[in-house]
Structure formats: C-alpha cells, structure tokens
Amino acid sequence: MNPVIVVGSFNVDHVWRCAELPAVGATIAGQYSTGPGGKGFNQAVAAARAGARTAFVCALGDDAGGALARQLAAADGIDLRAEASEQPTGTAGIYVDARGRNSIVIGPGANGTLSAAHVGSDPALLAGARVLLAQLESPVETIEAALALARQAGATTVLNPAPANASTSISLLRLADVLTPNETEFAALLSRHVGERMDAEAVAALDGASLHGLCRKLLPHGSVVVTLGSVGAFVSHPDEATRGDAQAYYRVGAESVSASDTTGAGDAFNGALVASLANNAGTPFASHVRFANRYAALSTERPGAAVAMPRLAEVQERFPG
Numbered sequence: 001m002n003p004v005i006v007v008g009s010f011n012v013d014h015v016w017r018c019a020e021l022p023a024v025g026a027t028i029a030g031q032y033s034t035g036p037g038g039k040g041f042n043q044a045v046a047a048a049r050a051g052a053r054t055a056f057v058c059a060l061g062d063d064a065g066g067a068l069a070r071q072l073a074a075a076d077g078i079d080l081r082a083e084a085s086e087q088p089t090g091t092a093g094i095y096v097d098a099r100g101r102n103s104i105v106i107g108p109g110a111n112g113t114l115s116a117a118h119v120g121s122d123p124a125l126l127a128g129a130r131v132l133l134a135q136l137e138s139p140v141e142t143i144e145a146a147l148a149l150a151r152q153a154g155a156t157t158v159l160n161p162a163p164a165n166a167s168t169s170i171s172l173l174r175l176a177d178v179l180t181p182n183e184t185e186f187a188a189l190l191s192r193h194v195g196e197r198m199d200a201e202a203v204a205a206l207d208g209a210s211l212h213g214l215c216r217k218l219l220p221h222g223s224v225v226v227t228l229g230s231v232g233a234f235v236s237h238p239d240e241a242t243r244g245d246a247q248a249y250y251r252v253g254a255e256s257v258s259a260s261d262t263t264g265a266g267d268a269f270n271g272a273l274v275a276s277l278a279n280n281a282g283t284p285f286a287s288h289v290r291f292a293n294r295y296a297a298l299s300t301e302r303p304g305a306a307v308a309m310p311r312l313a314e315v316q317e318r319f320p321g
Contacts, residue, residue, distance in 0.1 A: 001053065001128035002053045002054055002055035002079050002125065002128060002129060003052055003053055003054075003128075003129060003130040003131065003278035003279065004047045004052040004053065004054045004055070004129065004130070004131050004132075004133065004274050004275060004278045005054070005055045005056075005057060005125065005126070005129045005131070005132045005133070005150070005155075006040055006043050006044040006047060006054060006055070006056050006057070006132075006133045006134070006271070006274075007040065007057045007058075007114075007119055007132065007133070007134045007138065007142075007143065007146040008038065008039055008040020008041070008043065008044075008056075008057075008058060008111075008133075008134055008135045008137060008138055009038035009039055009040040009041065009058065009090055009108075009111040009135070009137035009138055010036070010037075010038040010040060010041040010056075010058050010060060010065075010069045010089065010090060010110075010111070011036075011037045011038035011041070011065075011089075011090040011091055011092040011106065011107075011111070012034065012035075012036065012037070012064075012065040012068065012089060012090070012091050012092070013034060013035055013036065013037035013038075013091075013092045013094055013304075013305055014032070014034050014091065014092065014093050014094065015032065015033045015034065015035070015094045015095075015096060015263075015303075015304070016030035016031070016032055016093075016094070016095050016096070017030055017031045017033075017096050017097075017303075018030035018031075018095055018096070018097055018098075019097065019098050020097050020098070021095050021097045021101065021102075021103050022095060022103075030095070033303075033304075035304050035305070035306070035307050036068060036069065036072050036305070036306045036307065037092055037094075037263075037264070037304075037305040037306055038058075038090055038092070038111065038137065038306075039135040039137050039160070039162060039267055040056065040058055040111075040134075040135060040137065040138070041056065041058070041069065041072075041073075041306055042264045042267035042268070042271070042305045042306045042309070043133055043135070043160070043267045043270050043271040043274075044056035044073075044078055044271065045072075045076055045078070045271065045306045045309045046264075046267060046268045046270070046271025046272055046275070046295065046299075046309045047133070047271040047272070047274055047275040047278075048076045048077055048078050048271075048275075049076065049271075049309045049310065049311050049312065050271060050272045050275035050276070050291075050295055050309075050312050050315070051275055051279055051312040052274070052275035052278045052279055053077075053079075054077075054078050054079065054275075055078070055079040055080075055081055055125060055129075056073060056078050056079070056080055056081065057081045057082075057083075057114075057118070057119055057125075057146070058080070058081070058082050058083070058110075058111070058114060058138075059082065059083040059084075059085045059087075059110040059111060059113050059114040059115075059118070059138075060082045060083070060084070060085060060089050060110050061085050061086075061087055061088040061089040061109060061110045062084065062085075062086075063088055063089055064089075065088065065089025065090070065091070066082070066089045066110075068089075069082065069089065070082070072306070081118075081122070081125065083113070083114055083115060083118040085109075085110035085113045085114075086113075087108075087109045087110045087112065087113055088109045088110065089109055089110050090106070090107060090108055090109040090110055090111040090137075091106075091107040091109060092104055092105065092106050092107065093105040093107075094263060094305075096261055096263060096303075100259050100260055100261050100262045100300065101262070102261075102262065102263050104263075106137065106163075108137065111137055111138055112138070112139060113139075114138045114139060114142050115139075115142060116141060116142045116145035116146070119142060119145055119146045119149065120145065120146075120149050123153075126149050126150055126153040126155065127153050129150060129153065129155040130155055130156065130277070130278040130281065131155055131156045131157075131158060131274045131277050131278045132146060132147065132150035132155050132156070132157050132158065133158045133159075133160065133270060133271070133274045134146050134147060134157075134158070134159055134160070135159075135160045135161075135162050135270075136160075136161060136162060136163065136166035136167070136168070137162075137163070137166070140166070140167045140168070140169075140172060143159075143172070144169075144171065144172050144175060147159065147172070147175035147176065148175055151175060151177075156177050156178065156277060157175055157176050157177045157178070158176065158177065158178045158179075158180060158270070158273070158274055158277075159172070159173070159175070159176035159178070159179050159180070160180045160181075160266070160267075160270045161173075161179060161180075161181050161185050161189060162181070162182070162185055162266065163185075164181075164182075164184045164185040164187075164188040165188070168189065168192065168193070170193060173189070173193065173218070173219055173222075174219070174221070174222070176219065176222050177222050177223065178222060178223045178224075178225065178273075179218070179219050179222055179223070179224045179225070180224075180225045180226075180227065180269070180270055180273065181224070181226055181227070182226070182227045182228075182229070182266055183200040183201070183203040183204060183226065183227075183228060183229070184200040186200070186203055186214075186218075186226050187199065187200040187203060189218055190214060190217075190218060193218060194214065194217045194218055196214060196217070203226065203228070204228045204229075204231050204234075208234070208249055208250070208251065209249075211226070211234055211236070211249070212236045212248065212249035215234075215236035215249070216236065216238065220238065221238055221241075222238070223235065223236065223237045223238070223241075223243060223285065224236045225273070225289060227266060227269055227296075228254075229254075229262070229265075230254055230259075231253070231254055232251055232252050232253040232254040232293060233251070233252045233254075233269075233289055233292075233293060234249070234250075234251050234252075235249060235250055235251075235252065235285065235286065235289055236248065236249045237249065237285070242285070243284070243285035244282070244283065244284035244285055245284050245285050245286050246284075250286065252286065252289045252290055252293055253293075254293060254297060255293060255294050255297035255298075255319065256297075257297045257298065257300060257301055258301055259297075259300035259301065260300065260301060260302070260303065261300060261302065261303045261304065261308065262300050263304065263305050263308075264299060264304070264305035264306065264308055264309070265296045265297075265299055265300050266296070267305065268292075268295055268296040268298075268299035268300075268308075268309055268310075269292045269293065269295065269296035270292070271295075271309070272291055272292040272294075272295035272296065272315075273288055273289065273291075273292035276288040276291045276292065291315075294315055294318070294319040295310065295315050298310045298314065298315055298318055298319075
C-alpha cells in the first residue's frame with residue numbers, strides 16, 4: 001500500500017548557474033549541470049524522503065531520461081507507475097542566479113501524453129491511498145480525472161496549481177480538498193476565476209482577513225495554503241472544516257536558513273505536506289504546514305531540485321521539536 005500517490009511530470013533538468021539571470025539578447029557565461037526534476041518527480045522524492053511510502057504516476061519516453069527516472073525512483077523506494085510514451089522524456093532548462101532566483105523553460109515531451117486511462121488502470125493503487133497530490137505539468141484532463149478518482153476512493157486530494165500559466169477550471173479546483181498555490185499562482189487564479197486583479201508581490205502584504213476572504217472566494221469548500229517564500233505560508237479553511245485547527249485562517253512563519261537555490265522549494269513543501277498528512281492523520285493541519293515549511297527551507301540550502309530533497313532524519317535534527 002502507498003499512502004501517498006503523486007501524479008505528474010518527470011524532467012531531465014539542464015541547469016546553468018549565472019551571476020545574473022540572462023536578459024533578452026544577452027549571452028552570458030554560467031556553470032552547467034544536469035539532473036532529475038519535474039514538479040511531479042520532485043514532489044514524489046520529497047514525499048518519500050519525508051517518510052511516506054509513495055507511488056509516482058507519470059509518462060516516460062524510451063530513452064536515457066526514462067531510464068534515469070526508473071533508476072532514481074528505485075533508489076528512493078518510489079513505486080513508479082510509468083506509462084510508455086512515443087515522445088521523449090520531458091526536459092527543462094533552468095537558470096539560477098547568485099541570489100538563488102530562477103527562470104525555467106519546460107519541454108513537456110512525454111509528460112504531455114500522460115492519459116487518464118493510465119491513472120485509473122489500477123483501482124487497488126487508488127484504494128490504498130490516503131492522499132493524492134497533483135500539479136499541472138501534465139494534461140489538465142488527466143489531472144482532473146486523477147483527483148476525481150482519488151476523491152471517490154476516499155483519499156484527500158491536494159492540487160498544486162503550478163505553473164501559474166497552466167490551464168485551470170472551476171471544476172478542476174473544486175476537486176481539490178487542499179489547494180497550494182504560491183503568490184504568483186494565487187494571483188493568476190484570482191484573476192482567472194474570481195475577477196480580482198492584484199500583483200503577486202502584494203499577496204504577502206495583505207492582512208489576514210482580506211487574504212482569507214480571497215481564498216474563500218477561490219475555493220469555498222476547501223482549504224487553501226498560499227506559500228509565501230521567505231515569509232512562510234498562509235492557511236485558509238472554510239469555517240465548517242478547519243482540519244483540527246483552532247482558527248479558520250493564520251500564518252506560519254518561515255524558518256531561518258541560508259538559501260542558495262530555491263528551484264525546488266515549492267515542490268519540497270508540497271511533497272512534505274502530503275507525507276505529513278498521510279503519516280500523521282488526526283493531528284492539526286497547522287502541524288503539517290509547519291513540517292512542510294521546515295522541509296522546504298532545508299531544501300533551499302542545496303543546489304538542484306529532486307537531488308536537493310532532504311531526508312526526514314535531517315529535518316528532525318535541524319528542527320527538533
């Protein structure tokens with residue numbers, strides 16, 4: 001049984017570390033490296049290393065990238081459920097500057113062929129899940145089917161609506177028991193579905209009541225966790241279902257770390273959140289968010305995405321109690 005299922009993307013990341021992010025028309029020097037990534041795989045690795053038995057449902061090409069995914073999943077004990085694709089395994093070009101900021105270009109490849117039929121091909125997998133996590137680097141109709149199937153099976157559904165420019169619908173959002181946008185994704189969703197326009201930079205500065213009100217408009221019957229980077233996270237629950245928390249909305253502060261690369265921080269947060277939800281059912285939701293914050297913070301002290309995900313013991317040693 002796998003308490004956590006992650007449905008999503010695997011990419012081979014090509015990373016350039018530069019003093020500054022490249023400007024239009026500029027040619028600059030950088031230090032190159034390559035390794036595994038993709039929001040889905042990053043999150044699956046985070047969930048597994050955070051202590052949850054994890055299955056990863058994806059699509060892979062018959063190439064070196066696909067072989068890498070299989071090798072790495074096995075190394076972390078991830079139950080890989082890969083659909084064979086005629087497309088090449090997904091790729092990403094990532095630029096990281098001296099301050100840890102990043103700019104990313106995705107080549108979907110096989111990720112764009114993941115089918116709803118493959119997600120639902122093993123009913124026993126879904127029946128054994130406590131939490132299903134999905135993102136939006138795979139076909140939106142496949143993600144919608146995955147969330148619907150998981151909900152029917154009684155699992156908690158978590159949707160990370162990333163990247164911000166991905167297609168979304170009200171029907172998709174309503175399949176999420178928990179929605180986890182960052183500031184940019186939250187602002188995009190508000191504009192698209194609520195008719196509220198705001199700069200992403202303004203989200204963290206909103207007072208709690210105002211931010212809670214916007215969350216309730218966006219997802220009236222589900223919980224929303226807005227990740228706010230270096231200032232932590234904001235949590236909003238519907239009044240009738242606060243998931244064990246004493247308050248319907250609150251902030252959880254960020255941990256103090258020496259960040260060098262924020263590339264996979266959001267994925268670290270999401271993977272750790274669902275691992276905690278699966279392994280510690282019945283505890284207040286705030287405790288899950290606090291753990292996810294700590295896990296994500298520690299991941300930013302290392303370069304890379306999937307390879308930067310810490311082990312549970314490392315988090316417990318760094319943040320005791």
